[in-house]
Amino acid sequence: DAGVIQSPRHEVTEMGQEVTLRCKPISGHNSLFWYRQTMMRGLELLIYFNNNVPIDDSGMPEDRFSAKMPNASFSTLKIQPSEPRDSAVYFCASSPHRAGELFFGEGSRLTVL
Amino acid sequence: SQQGEEDPQALSIQEGENATMNCSYKTSINNLQWYRQNSGRGLVHLILIRSNEREKHSGRLRVTLDTSKKSSSLLITASRAADTASYFCAVANAGGTSYGKLTFGQGTILTVHP
Numbered sequence: 001d002a003g004v005i006q007s008p009r010h011e012v013t014e015m016g017q018e019v020t021l022r023c024k025p026i027s028g029h030n031s032l033f034w035y036r037q038t039m040m041r042g043l044e045l046l047i048y049f050n051n052n053v054p055i056d057d058s059g060m061p062e063d064r065f066s067a068k069m070p071n072a073s074f075s076t077l078k079i080q081p082s083e084p085r086d087s088a089v090y091f092c093a094s095s096p097h098r099a100g101e102l103f104f105g106e107g108s109r110l111t112v113l
Numbered sequence: 114s115q116q117g118e119e120d121p122q123a124l125s126i127q128e129g130e131n132a133t134m135n136c137s138y139k140t141s142i143n144n145l146q147w148y149r150q151n152s153g154r155g156l157v158h159l160i161l162i163r164s165n166e167r168e169k170h171s172g173r174l175r176v177t178l179d180t181s182k183k184s185s186s187l188l189i190t191a192s193r194a195a196d197t198a199s200y201f202c203a204v205a206n207a208g209g210t211s212y213g214k215l216t217f218g219q220g221t222i223l224t225v226h227p
């Protein structure tokens with residue numbers, strides 16, 4: 001079985017550009033999480049979905065960030081416009097049920113110049 | 114802010130020694146989980162302990178949970194160089210609208226010298 005698939009693995013962009021990160025969770029999992037990891041702030045929970053519905057988005061930094069889950073097999077995290085301080089590794093993780101173990105993707109490393 | 118707080122931040126030991134990492138948290142939890150992250154990779158789930166459990170084992174891993182002290186520890190016995198990684202605890206919220214919300218600590222960097 002394929003694990004959680006994230007794309008792109010690496011993205012370098014310039015300040016002000018739109019960035020879209022994509023995630024395909026494990027089939028049958030009904031919870032999906034987006035995290036951001038930096039040296040300074042560690043692993044921050046941005047948003048999580050259950051059955052495609054956003055449950056808690058209190059970690060989304062500001063209006064420049066948005067996340068969607070149009071169906072059970074796909075989610076996006078969008079940053080518009082991007083800023084240098086958004087540079088981080090963004091992880092997507094899915095779980096077979098709420099409060100269950102998480103299966104992480106390999107992450108998308110974003111660099112905003 | 115992160116709910117789980119871990120110590121030590123870094124731990125350096127020799128192969129064959131045991132490694133103990135601690136995690137403290139602030140609110141009611143459904144469960145507490147430990148993860149491992151190798152450099153440049155995603156996190157990998159190690160073990161989950163529920164709020165009504167006190168101890169759990171998996172291979173060379175032993176996890177304890179003390180809900181009265183809101184703390185947990187992860188013990189890795191007979192460590193190997195391949196155990197070198199960052200280890201994170203994560204707490205799952207107990208209830209309410211944020212049931213299942215999983216927040217991570219800052220992690221412990223473990224280095225095992227051959």
